[in-house]
Amino acid sequence: MNNDTKKSLVGNLGSAWNKLTDKFGPKNHIIPVVRLHGVISAEQKPGRINIESVNPLLEKAFETKRAPAVAIVINSPGGSPVQSRLVGNRIRELADKNDKKVMVFIEDVAASGGYFISVVGDEVFADPSSIVGSIGVIVAGFGFEEAIAKVGITRRIYTAGKNKSTLDPFVPEKKADIERLKGFENDIHQVFIDYVKQHRGGKLVGKDEELFTGEWWPAVRGIELGLVDALGDMHTVLRERFGDDVKLKSIKAKRPIFSLPKFGLGSSANIGSSPINGLGTDIIGALEERALWARFGL
Numbered sequence: 418m419n420n421d422t423k424k425s426l427v428g429n430l431g432s433a434w435n436k437l438t439d440k441f442g443p444k445n446h447i448i449p450v451v452r453l454h455g456v457i458s459a460e461q462k463p464g465r466i467n468i469e470s471v472n473p474l475l476e477k478a479f480e481t482k483r484a485p486a487v488a489i490v491i492n493s494p495g496g497s498p499v500q501s502r503l504v505g506n507r508i509r510e511l512a513d514k515n516d517k518k519v520m521v522f523i524e525d526v527a528a529s530g531g532y533f534i535s536v537v538g539d540e541v542f543a544d545p546s547s548i549v550g551s552i553g554v555i556v557a558g559f560g561f562e563e564a565i566a567k568v569g570i571t572r573r574i575y576t577a578g579k580n581k582s583t584l585d586p587f588v589p590e591k592k593a594d595i596e597r598l599k600g601f602e603n604d605i606h607q608v609f610i611d612y613v614k615q616h617r618g619g620k621l622v623g624k625d626e627e628l629f630t631g632e633w634w635p636a637v638r639g640i641e642l643g644l645v646d647a648l649g650d651m652h653t654v655l656r657e658r659f660g661d662d663v664k665l666k667s668i669k670a671k672r673p674i675f676s677l678p679k680f681g682l683g684s685s686a687n688i689g690s691s692p693i694n695g696l697g698t699d700i701i702g703a704l705e706e707r708a709l710w711a712r713f714g715l
Contacts, residue, residue: 445660445664446483446485446659446663446664447481447483447484447664447665447666448484448485448486448488448655448659448664448665449477449478449481449484449487449488449668450478450489450490450651450666450667451471451478451490451668452492453471453491453492453493453504453534454466454490454524456493456494456496457495457496457497457500457530459497459500466493466496466504466534468500471507472507473670474669474670475508475511478511478668479512479515479517480515481666485517485518485659486517486518486658486659487518488521488522488651488655489508489519489521489534489538490521490522490651491522491523491531491535492523492526492531493527494529495533495551496529497530498533498605501530501531501533502533502612504534505533505534505536508537512537512539519537519540520542520655521537521540522650522651522654523535523544523547523549523636525547526547526549527548528548529552529553529555532552532613533609533612535549536616536617537616540647541646541647542645542646542647542649542651543636543648543649544636544648545637545648546636546637547635547636547645548634548635549633549634549645550634550642550644551631552610552628552630552631553606553609553630554602554631556584556598560586560589561586562587562588562589565587572585572587574587580594580597583597584598606629613628617644620643621642622641622643623642623644628642628644636648
């Protein structure tokens with residue numbers, strides 16, 4: 418077989434292979450999309466972001482073979498610093514393991530814990546009016562000591578350990594308790610700061626005394642501070658990056674075919690639990706959740 422014949426054969430085989438791959442091979446990119454919406458909390462209920470509910474979705478997304486990247490859509494006013502860190506670390510772990518880029522898209526808000534998770538993205542995008550930042554820690558509560566005094570109620574509390582009743586809402590605040598609480602907040606705040614610096618690195622432009630006060634900004638200002646990489650919505654950005662034929666694959670939790678009915682008015686069907694207590698817990702939880710969103714006008 419002469420060289421010309423060999424070249425012709427190789428060319429024919431190559432042409433045939435290209436036709437096969439064009440017909441049966443992947444024609445476009447698939448980008449898995451994981452949506453993280455709600456308050457960040459270990460509580461297992463709809464509208465909560467936590468490692469237990471999110472991990473199965475993340476694993477499925479990052480194991481998608483034909484995906485060069487995974488899109489994480491975040492819309493959260495914040496919540497648990499522990500769950501924020503667990504979710505953020507898991508996203509980064511799976512991305513590195515499967516050699517995929519993480520593209521984070523912020524919708525209405527990624528504040529506090531929501532921003533904590535966002536920083537693990539290789540790129541962070543947002544709408545110009547998206548709210549970003551709120552890199553701080555807050556502990557809030559109520560004081561009812563005067564209210565119960567007016568109705569003739571006396572608070573009786575017995576502890577083993579002098580600090581066990583810290584922040585009891587029915588007794589006056591103690592200076593030592595407040596100082597201890599501030600130390601607690603400062604420690605967690607430093608964890609938050611270190612995490613942002615670790616993942617945003619040299620992208621941060623603002624000074625520490627500006628970035629880490631707990632203030633939040635619209636994303637158009639967040640770009641100037643280095644909190645966000647670019648403005649843009651998910652569909653537009655992914656089409657520009659991967660072509661008009663890019664396919665988005667929404668990764669959602671499986672819904673059980675059958676589910677047991679709930680009893681009473683509360684969120685729990687535990688035997689011996691009070692429906693009224695459950696209702697009270699639900700109301701307080703709903704108010705707390707509403708307050709988190711309301712801070713950002715949402």
